[in-house]
Amino acid sequence: MARPPALDNLLRLDGYLWDFQHEICRRYGVFQEYLKKIEECGGMDAFTSSYREYGLHVQPDNSIHGLEWCPAAEKLALVGDFNSWNWDSHPYEKGEFGKWTINLTPKEDGSPAIPHGSIIKIAVTTNGSTKLKLSPWATYITRPKETYVYHQEFYNPSERYVMKHAKPARPASLRIYEGHVGISSPEPKVNSYRAFADDVIPRIHKQGYNAIQLMAIMEHVYYASFGYQVTNFFAASSRFGTPDDLKYLVDKAHSLGIYILLDVVHSHASKNVEDGLNEWDGTPGNYFHSNSRGFHSLWDSRLFDYTQIETLRFLLSNLRWWVEEYGFDGFRFDGVTSMIYHSHGMNDDFGGGYPMYFGLNADTDSLVYLMIANHYLHNKFPQITTIAEEVSGMPALCRPVDEGGQGFDYRLAMAIPDMWIKILKHTSDEDWKINDVVFTLENRRYGEMHVAYAESHDQALVGDKSIAFWLMDKEMYDFMSTMTPMTPIIDRGLALHKMIRLLTMGLGGEAWLNFIGNEFGHPEWLDFPRIGNNESYHYARRQFNLVDDDILRYKFLNRWDAAMNALEAKTGWLHSGPAYVSWKHEGDKVVAFERGGLLFVFNFHPTKSFPDYTIGVEEPGTYHLALDSDAEQFGGHSRLAGDEGHQSIPEGYANRRNRVMLYIPCRTALVFQRK
Template identity: 60%
Template sequence: MLTESNHSSGNASKFQTEVEPGRVLTMPTDGTGVAVLDPWLEPFTGALRHRYALFQKYKKMINESGGGYENFTKGYDYFGFHVQKDNSVLYREWAPNATGASLIGEFNNWDHGANVMKKDDYGSFSVVVPPKSDGSVAIPHNSKVKISLVMPNSGERADRLPAWSKRVVQDLNVNPNYEAVFWNPGKQYVFKNKQPPKPKSIRVYEAHVGISTSEYRVGTYKEFTQNILPRIANLGYNTIQLMAIMEHAYYASFGYQVTSFFASSSRYGDPEDLKELIDTAHGLGITVLLDVVHSHASKNVHDGLNMFDGTDHMYFHGGGKGNHDLWDSRLFNYGAYEPLRFLLSNLRYWMNEFQFDGFRFDGVTSILYKHHGMGYGFSGDYREYFNESVDEEGVMYLMLANDMLHQLYPNVITIAEDVSGMPALCRPVPEGGVGFDYRLAMAVPDMWIKMLKEQSDDEWKMGEVIHTLTNRRHLEKNIVYAESHDQALVGDKTLAFWLMDKEMYDFMSKLSPNTPIIDRGIALHKMIRLITHSLGGEGYLNFEGNEFGHPEWLDFPRPGNNSSFHHARRQWNVVDDPLLRYKYLNEWDRAMQLAEAAYGWLSSHQAYVSLKHEGDKVVSYERAGLVFIFNFHPTQSFTDYRIGVETPGEYKLVLDSDSSIFMGHNRIDENGSWFTTPEPWNNRSNYIHVYIPCRTAIVLTTKQNLKWSQKDMVVSYKD
């Protein structure tokens, strides 16, 4: 709710905003509203006002010269290829420094003189290719096309892939580079399902289409639709984050070296197949996000944007400012008109043409700072976020992107991958924030890996775990995760591998003994995920396969591994095998998602932590009407352990990590009841006594609040 008002005192106009249910604040309209929420920002109101003024300047430019967001961000309707009513084809391309251009392709036998383009005053070339003599479309569907540009200074010709290409393909038998094709299918995919409502509690399944097969090859969109979407729906995730969709020439880049920004990767199928995937997910009630890469671009020249018109400063900054030394890639000039239109139009394209529901923005730290986060350790000092190291144009671009998306698509979701912790990153732009809905809680997986690498179980410090999981800004939403794709990559280990390592190869079969290492690994894998899920944020993320403790790391085919696909796949066979123990972790993950769907702890207020006992290794907290109790002690179980609770009454079991359906030891009666005693304990009004075995987590709720429990589950695995 935003309501503007003018005050007769002569102060700047203000507006009222509901920052959380029932709490309305009055804020100034000059970009310093976030300082009303966070008094620590008060010394930096000048910087906040300055960056908001820059945002307003560019938004005014878009409104006055670009026709507003609606027109300016539809550059794909102006540039690129467009079939006209008479079946002629209009093609436009911005290449301001080129001195000449021709459209060439299979349709004109690559003749540079056949379809010469004209250049306008703004640096855009255009040409109309007339229809064929029989009246059919001038350029055949799926035929190869290029733009041939006359380079400045040298006068030499260089062929480029059209920057707005919607389809590029690779034929390794002919050329390792990608080639653009004219995409004009006679029958385009028709969406059948409505986009689902914006989830209140976002449970994200991070997925990569190419690795989503057990076979030694690249998976396809159709296979993902048929085989993986049902798995995700069964697990209870309500959101998918699709990685490596924007076309990238180097498969091992994980999709982060984009060459063609408007083309969906042809490795997995054609654009219509991707549309079917998204539409099918929507039919299952699943929101679909695109992992969008606007932080940098591939340095490729022949099949990328680099040196497109013969200069290094067309879409990117020129000279050293335009190079990302760590990533060996090019950096966009966010303050220039056409690059800005290109990037904002790219967001609209994926939303409109493919009906994505939002974006996870990659590499946001690189956009926010001139040092791009390279070799810089953020301490949390607010001065780090408001100094000469901040890239004001990068911040402005992200504000514009979020403002545009939320204005045109009220249900859009945007997530920032940022390691810096910039305050107000996830507050609305009118308040002076950058406008994201969520940020990734990137410190949490680092904490778990560090503990597993460097500490024995009895050295774990409950206070440090709780601090890391709860150390976030109120009113800025976090998506928390125990591990993502970053921890799955070769050179690191997944949590399952840190916990069980090589014993996973020999002792994950039910026919083999349950060794102490496997028993510990299974127990802690479940507990780490539950405490992360329920305490660490307002959203949760899992990378595909990690839910069942995927047995191996992720490594794409590359020269260093003899182009092997062995680790560039997901081994669904191990979770489907009734003789293996992976299924129990999979079922626990499913139980967590179903419990969250019933109780909504992610969309509830942050938890109240009543206990973090270092000696006993016991943690207890309340959230969304639930009581979460963890005993991380490696050997000590506790009987009649006193737990403070606020709500009086009879408590029932919701989840028990020690249940045999999750490969536990069945030490807790799932039909039992826990009754409160009306005496204060640990700053709560009542207490209960519980039996809490070692390496066990239980979740309780009052009998009146019992909406769902693990007893309601129909186990989805075969035993």
Template identity: 55%
Template sequence: MAMPSPNVSTFQEEVSPGRVLTMDADGTGLSVIDPWLEPFNDALRERYATFEKSDKQIEDTLGYEEFTKGYEYYGFNVQKDNSVMYREWAPNAVTASLVGDFNNWDVNAHVMTRDKYGVFEILVDPTADGKVAIPHGSKIKITMTMPRTGERIYRLPAWINYVTQDLNVSATYDAIFWNPESHYVFKNARPKRPESIRVYEAHVGISSPEPRCATYKEFTKNILPRIAYDGYNTIQLMAVMEHAYYASFGYQVTSFFAPSSRYGTPEDLKELIDTAHGLGITVLLDLVHSHACKNVADGLNMFDGSDHCYFHAGPKGRHELWDSRLFNYGNFEVMRFLMSNLRYWMDVFQFDGFRFDGVTSMLYKHHGIGYGFSGGYHEYFGDNVDDEGVMYIQIANNFLHKKYPDVVTIAEDVSGMPGSCRPVREGGLGFDYRLSMAIPDMWIKMLKEQSDDDWNMGNVVHILTNRRYLEKTIGYCESHDQALVGDKTLAFWLMDKEMYTNMSDLTPLTPIIDRGIALHKLIRMVTHGLGGEGYLNFEGNEFGHPEWLDFPRAGNDSSFQYARRQWNVLDDKLLRYKYLNEWDRAMQMTEERFGWLHSPQGYVSRKNEGDKIIVFERANVLFIFNFHPTQSFTDYRVGVDQAGKYKIVLNSDDKQFLGHERVDNSTEFFTTPGDWDSRPNWLQVYIPSRTCLLLAKA
């Protein structure tokens, strides 16, 4: 253990039940947990000092309460007397005016005043009869003149909370003054933060079987009940922040405070979230603070005529691979914009947390482009690292967890930076979870490149369990990334074209469908049980959604054919998709009962390459997997920690999951004392080929 530094205060942290460590309050707590980080203590101190400097600046100027409520200062805010205060930060502009339908787009009608910081403002008085002078639903813009040239530019307000797109007139968005007579009133309290997080990754637009864009209201009515039935306790909503290009999957954001109007109104989104809360479901926003769309006409790019208003100037402000703009996290106003964005979605829309997209790009100057992380600790420090990006993530997570004790934040990061999921006061980034992105890559690679006989049980276990000590991860077999055009869903990799012809109960069970359904169940169960402290599924994949995902674009003649979810195949009782859906539900319900996701990592007692057997224990559940294509085993001996009588609590070979009913679920298993696979007891089971059994003490 590292010795405390002189003249540095210390604190005690309970890092795991019953294990309390003393740490210096200088950002080096991580090296107390992981001594391999001790050579980098100076870098950790410097990183933490950068966080503290920014933290102090916020506290000493506006304070977090005002700093994070920028949306009540900037943008449009209706006052008690029905006047409208509008403010915008545009330091490069010389003059600015508010224009719109309400003043016939007259640049001289509502001229704004400028302060020394480049903030423009105007108070629009109410009408003579005391009403808001800007009608609800009217189009508005800010127009500015440029230094030297006097050029006049028009922009959508940066803090606008509703924008719409009229494809008959233009592909660009219009800013809308959103001030309905009555706002949606939330009825349900936020649910408590789940102990075991089971995430349903969903996209509102694709949530209809019809070839069109679905709505918030349809999702609320049709999809939320499915998610609740399946036993997921968390929804991760994609593509909510407004984006001009639908096929970007929501990752090219144009208006950061506007929920996408494709799916309906802001009030419709509030109803969706409130209804989910009523079902006990936590709702996370897929947040894009890693970059912004480069659009000028309806984005933040060149907002005040300069290329460095919200972003870094020059090449530093451009992401070569994503063709987008990169935020200047070191700028006070940019920080205020982003931090206020977090609070806006939490307070105004009652989201419960965020999945931060593109964290790798935020953490490193190379943005992960063409960089293969080997796992060497030197990769996480020094010139590789974007100190301001790290600082912003720490500031954001620190604020969110102080302000909202039940908040959930998830990092999408391929690098595995040490401390990503440890508290900021230890020197960590402060996330609750990191997505285990290597797991789906493993499954796809195995299905593409290996025969079933060549599957390596040791490698499967290694990838599923390879995570940093005391840092929580979310395991998953496939997310939206694996389903995009150019790839295929796991079900389609397994069964391919036979899904079109042999998924009916009225047709014989072919070897390909039999194998596909069996392995689909096993892949999901072993990932669920061993792959992390959370589990994620992408919408539709729970029932083996076929094909791939492709949004309407020029390359497919703007077709919605693959930008939808075919719920019809699940609802058709003659088709075999229902078996996979019931298996997925059974996994979630069994986890709810035993809670293995929030229990310590599973103890793997067997990974036998010849037998293709994996055995592990977690949360007092004994997991037994037989991945062998043909070989079933009678009286197969497995080790177990606790002595006693065991019974089957989940069996993938059950008829209700399209199994072959080779195992009698009423069987009782009695342990025998004696060392086996380094466990003090053993029992014997019949484990058929391509089957998994979950046993628990009776």
């Protein structure tokens, strides 16, 4: 059992972990054992670059070399239109450890034996039965128009896209735009990589985001899975374009200094047999557990066996592939809660405290895989960022591996959007519990960074609503035009939408995330084409035309979003340490806090405005208005003079050394900067 080198640092951060040192050290010892196994397999660099060897690769002399791990197979053969689907003409040769190789010499004219664009599959024979399968390492998977079955297309164009722009440095403050290529057009269609690059990325840059989190890139046969039922881990989804088109997108982001994250799914895999990884070698095991551990009953998917050295080779190489081949700058790991518990978090309330995190329900195999992945990524690529989708609050998930943590940089603050939706669904404005709101926003592990968000794709899906739609609902159809009266519902909706977003961004974490379209209050819900809606794309789109129409009030929310980002970029409050909340008043519905040299003040009261309201501040000086949700440009009522300074008074208040007197209109968010 190995002791992490910096365990004492972790124990100083969280004294509750003293009682669980033994388990932390045990996990770290298992992590060390796996590093030794990887070293025995040629070392980490060779191990993680296996994508250069496995699959099919054209050599400098135009010969083609192929390698597959298919331990249970009796026979492997390469078939396709290049050999008229002859199952006998191009067999693989079986080697040691379940590995199969094939070598194809060039044609007489010197060109590769398999032309670019050829349709290919691998005939896998196990127990006398042969199935046509796709290589686990396939990089381009397409679907014939006449069938729903996907196949591998041999991708070897004469010219490949070459990246022109350097990767940006990791931002100190991450302002993340969560994007989905397919739904990014106002038109009812599947949008393309190039259209996203040319039309949407400039919008993202103009709004002040410095990072894009790109969803649904790893190939998934079922579009409505939102990219979370991955069939082909090394293939960029062909429904949006070619691999070179995706490179163009990433390069376009880098040209504008935008850091780009990939939503990576290593928590489970699609159960599809014909076009997925499932039963690749003809058995239910292979990359997955062959028993009940290999099946996720709720997600109806397959679960990886992280103790298999070839599974580790596959997944770690997959991470390196997306960084080196496409230039991604980091990853958001999906489904981490499901990974790290044997129960997959199903029916768990996570109220058991620390014994729950270190008891029998915790899955050592998954936790150690995440340690290995983060250890490798952060050592190989120092500017990389990893984010965990994790709801249980596993301690040390976002602490370095050498402290005994899992090594993530951030985790999603997943309780925050659930809180807002619950409030909007069940609580009248007069009954909002200000203390509870602030508690949820601040309730995160000390020393671990969190990505705050008011809503993400989960809240946009059919069956739920965006915050804008919860606030304004059907009135958005008739009263979002400036040519119509400002109704009480629209007035309230615009005001609270701005306040909720700023309060979450200001208090909820060390990074900020917005889902595509929510920056301007996208109406309605998100629903992918399916049998239940007659394969309609009507809701599988983002209506940027609404914010582009100057006559509509969506522009006000869009401007507010840009202004929040601009002020954060100027002051860096997200990476300046935690806020100090000096005031929470239930009756007045007022919240005030200081962070990053700024004073944030919120009045959630639906009717009461407060003249000469006393707010405590630590530093003396003149406080000038830096951001005002009530300003005319944001669709407000212009109840404050923007250039008025507020001189502090050297009298202590609310545990602060000074005080200022402010006019705080109802349903208004204000930010002041000291000069």
